[in-house]
Amino acid sequence: MQPAGAGRRTWGALPPGMERRRAPAANRRYRQRRFWDGLYRREGAEPREWLGALRRFLPHLQPELRPADRILVLGCGNSALSHDLYELGYTDVTSIDYSPACIAAMRARYACCPSLHWAVMDIRALAFPDATFDVVLEKGTLDVLMVEETDPWNVSPQATATMHRVLAEVSRVLRPGGCFISITFAQPHFRKPHYAQEVFGWSLRHIACGDRDAGTFHYFLYIMRKGQPLDPTDLALGRHLHQPPPPPDPPPPPAPPDDEDYLFAIQL
Numbered sequence: 001m002q003p004a005g006a007g008r009r010t011w012g013a014l015p016p017g018m019e020r021r022r023a024p025a026a027n028r029r030y031r032q033r034r035f036w037d038g039l040y041r042r043e044g045a046e047p048r049e050w051l052g053a054l055r056r057f058l059p060h061l062q063p064e065l066r067p068a069d070r071i072l073v074l075g076c077g078n079s080a081l082s083h084d085l086y087e088l089g090y091t092d093v094t095s096i097d098y099s100p101a102c103i104a105a106m107r108a109r110y111a112c113c114p115s116l117h118w119a120v121m122d123i124r125a126l127a128f129p130d131a132t133f134d135v136v137l138e139k140g141t142l143d144v145l146m147v148e149e150t151d152p153w154n155v156s157p158q159a160t161a162t163m164h165r166v167l168a169e170v171s172r173v174l175r176p177g178g179c180f181i182s183i184t185f186a187q188p189h190f191r192k193p194h195y196a197q198e199v200f201g202w203s204l205r206h207i208a209c210g211d212r213d214a215g216t217f218h219y220f221l222y223i224m225r226k227g228q229p230l231d232p233t234d235l236a237l238g239r240h241l242h243q244p245p246p247p248p249d250p251p252p253p254p255a256p257p258d259d260e261d262y263l264f265a266i267q268l
Contacts, residue, residue, distance in 0.1 A: 054080070066134070070132065071094070072137070072173065075140075086116055091113075091115045098121065123166050131174065153190075178226045188220065209221060
């Protein structure tokens with residue numbers, strides 16, 4: 001099945017004649033279910049935190065949440081995020097992952113929390129009715145869609161289309177006024193064009209976060225509010241994503257033959 005948008009040239013696409021570099025073979029495993037199933041069979045539900053635990057970004061996350069919110073966590077893995085939210089009073093949390101081994105382990109570990117719901121599901125095709133959730137939250141899950149990309153300035157049409165498909169599903173299951181929160185290492189100039197699509201019907205802002213220790217990586221929270229308009233600057237970024245790349249520079253003029261008198265080539 002061909003994903004929506006496949007075959008369409010996008011902003012950042014390579015000019016004709018240039019070949020896209022291949023990602024290291026090790027990166028491709030992160031797109032494979034058997035890799036994650038094997039990992040979760042070995043590790044079970046012992047917490048592994050991508051980008052850090054909830055306490056690291058809670059001060060920025062908490063203002064966006066209300067205790068009665070219905071929350072969906074995309075690609076939960078064996079992170080303790082869902083349980084940590086539960087412990088803070090956000091008890092209506094549904095967590096999905098496409099690895100059956102992961103969901104089985106998490107369901108068993110947190111069986112004592114009956115309002116934590118677990119489901120095997122593909123983020124590209126969410127099996128929920130429209131406007132089901134107040135909050136959709138992801139932490140590092142969408143980064144997996146980019147693991148085979150070798151140049152963040154030139155994202156492939158396939159990865160762009162897959163990202164769009166996932167975000168369209170997120171927008172669909174969000175209630176009016178709800179928010180989508182994405183936590184990632186991806187910098188705004190790389191990630192905002194994907195999020196800033198008018199068709200999703202949400203506003204967009206981001207917060208840069210990071211530890212005070214020198215040498216640590218910053219990460220970013222992107223907050224999208226359903227039913228609010230995009231800022232014109234972000235709207236322009238989103239439109240650039242689907243524009244064709246500029247034409248390549250013309251080739252330089254041919255050099256004169258070695259036996260030509262250079263004085264004849266001077267334009268006075």
